[in-house]
Amino acid sequence: MAEQPVLIAGEWRSANKSTVFTATNPRTCESLPDEYPVSTYADCDAALDAACEAAEVIRSYPPERVATFLERFANRIEARADEVVAMAHEETALGISPRLANIELPRTTNQLRQAATAAGEGSWAEATIDTRTNIRSYLAPIGPVCVFGPNNFPMAFGSVSGGDFAAAIAVGNPVIGKANSSHPGTTRLLAEEARLAIEETGMPSALVQIIYRTSHEDGEKLVADSRLGATGYTGSRSAGLKLKAAADAAGNPIYLELSSVNPVVILPGALKERADDIAQQFVGSCLMGAGQFCTNPGLVVLIAGAESDEFIAKVVDGFNAASVGTLLGKGVRDSLQAGIDVLSAAGADVLTSGGAEDGDGFCHANTLLKVSGDAFLADPLALQAEAFGNCSMIVVADDVQQVGRILDATEGNLTGCFYTNTAGADDDAYDELAPRLRRRVGRLLNDKMPTGVAVSPAMNHGGPFPATGHPGFTAVGIPASLKRFAMLQCFDDVRPHRLPRLLWDQSPNPGMWRRIDGQWRRGDVTKGSDS
């Protein structure tokens, strides 16, 4: 067994470690051969120092250089796609095709290229110039960013390749990746390509660094370290809240994407109209990838009646007929079971539970639960426990008013959906209910399931606590996701030659939008440009 080195200050070097760990092939339940170190704080220290130096160097670079790096990195990932995908498949059991090779990897390189474009173009920085007072401001790099990637997207949300990474780098920040322990090998291959892209494009060697794991205490120390600019974290609520407490106490921004049950309200008129179609959408959305999505529809609200009973029967059939997928690991399987146990203990009935024996490796029965509106309202927090995986719970409410009370009792979520009759039969109910769900979710959908998260400038992959730590930011969508890793810097009567290029009278890039005297403009500052 080879012990893999960490990447610090541009060198693949032996870790300062307390112990080692291995990844597991979820399909065989067997350990993979490579050993990865659990770093002590000495590695974090070294990475932070190197990242601070790199941050200072990048500050003097034109943004095009960062863009060139991101593009080169995307190219390199594509050139090594087969190997990266094979490793990701081995470590996560996610399907090679289409999932990893045709969806996630292209999404990853697409994000890197969109981030490159945003970095080179500069509009994201919201350069603001007030010619009357000669005060100028823009969004500047916040400093080294630590990215904790999740288990479920080894590339597209990966700590050295995903959306947080792309956003942090595009702003001009070095990234210290904290690999997810379930797929260290995938992260390693991606970090190798990042390092080579750094070399080829002449970026500071500590632009991208990787540490595989630390103790919980050291993780909390890292996000609170005064050398760090900010943290991006996607993962479990319990670990995330500990990191948040540590970062908050130190005043370090931390952007979290935590649990979300993503309420879906299906109103009677929609079921009367197209129950088959909706049942099929729901089963597909819920069980795709063994349901391991942050936007998995985990809480479906119906109103009692014959059409809801029929809908539930169809979904039960769908869950029973669907094959059982392999989960990302033992931890995911155990957490899923624990979540289901919480829901059951709080009064939910399990409607489907067979089939796990037909799956490979770490797997769990496709599980549909049901609970009454009354029971939900009697213990709403327990009945919102996230059961991450191929599982969902249907709440059957008495009437629209009770649906309203159920929505009022939901925590903050990433998404919320309504299915309604296309001819308007549910419109009164929608008007009553939508505002109540709206304030509890980041993204509101009509007539579609939430599992697709388009990389769109208008996307919000965020939402009120505890879905995230701040409802003003999105983790997906460029350029908006970049803002998280920036600080607002104002220049008050600073001499022209000392200004950053984005704030010069002469625009560094004719395509860049700047807010000049209150109006969005492209091109140079001209006196009297106020319209």
Add this chain to the structure above:
Amino acid sequence: MAEQPVLIAGEWRSANKSTVFTATNPRTCESLPDEYPVSTYADCDAALDAACEAAEVIRSYPPERVATFLERFANRIEARADEVVAMAHEETALGISPRLANIELPRTTNQLRQAATAAGEGSWAEATIDTRTNIRSYLAPIGPVCVFGPNNFPMAFGSVSGGDFAAAIAVGNPVIGKANSSHPGTTRLLAEEARLAIEETGMPSALVQIIYRTSHEDGEKLVADSRLGATGYTGSRSAGLKLKAAADAAGNPIYLELSSVNPVVILPGALKERADDIAQQFVGSCLMGAGQFCTNPGLVVLIAGAESDEFIAKVVDGFNAASVGTLLGKGVRDSLQAGIDVLSAAGADVLTSGGAEDGDGFCHANTLLKVSGDAFLADPLALQAEAFGNCSMIVVADDVQQVGRILDATEGNLTGCFYTNTAGADDDAYDELAPRLRRRVGRLLNDKMPTGVAVSPAMNHGGPFPATGHPGFTAVGIPASLKRFAMLQCFDDVRPHRLPRLLWDQSPNPGMWRRIDGQWRRGDVTKGSDS
């Protein structure tokens, strides 16, 4: 003594109180006649419930109605200006003219009117439309906002009249004002005018509510309450950090403006060129209003040499010659003395200390301290203790390198300044030092003192922790300050008639800027508008 009522749900009513307090005239050191209640949580509860209802009502209003309210309120403040200014003078000892009547009150109404314009115009909400995916998003009201106003700007930062208030209301949020205990009467008069403006413009009666004081525990409970959208707090670091911890743990956004010593680096070439002028600017900026500004220049860094000695001598003369102002109260005087004691104990020498006996009421000698660079670096945290008031400390460094180390050791601040030679003699030193100060401050100035905070769209009255709680936001400057009180709401394939007006294809306002398919545009959405 009349006990004053609180304003909850549109009614001036008796508080649910634990006890009462009075304000003090700082000039006479005598209690003022009115008694104000210390509310129990029952008042907070009632205010939160009423605010939530008001928030839902406002959501359906066009933004012009909020603008109309803000304008009416500004007009009403002007109509009652003499009385408000007289009360503010009595409670704070700040000068009637020009300070209160000719600077702060016009600033207050100007901010309200700028906020009205921003609300009515809508560009601040950054409506973003992706026609390819039909995903749309904008910044929407975050919910009821609690504003804790500071002692030093009874109107312009007041809890029911200041910048946080104007920003929160412009977004469409009700405000629960927590009055500053040093000027409850001023807050009461302003709240009376707000209530009448609400009535006259047909806004929900709980749009503006006022509570005068709570226990510390209830304050922490209030900022953490799940009914609250966000908090704006300007005040002492110790109280602010307690509120931050409570709000953070609950996942409620809180925007803080805490202490700041605002480093000013004066380089030798500037002193050789114009020491008299700079000394005069510094003495004026530091002692104006008895130095009670968040951007007071509290830490001046010089390089040892004859010109610095001469500069210090001039400043000593200026401090000794200047009259001693009255402070806002006994608490401010005691804190100022405590801050000076901390600085002295850590090794700073007091260069000026006389004159307090000539001042009125609560006052303290104009105090200049001096410490060596070595001593500063031996205990940098203690030597950055804020001594809020007519006080500043000069650090005399050995050389440019030591100035760099001093800047590296500074905490986050609102502002940082450099004075340099106009012919370029200090440029090498500036290039070495400016990046190091830049990352620790929200606003960097050249050749001017930081105490002026223009209400400019490019202003950043913010900065890294502990100057504020998040370096991405500004408390002054419209429209940027509005974003703090908004949540990002995304609409994914939501049917057109269900969209908020700002996201319709047809622009509700021809002047409003929206980001349509990646480009800032005014006017309607037209397919193929991507340039």
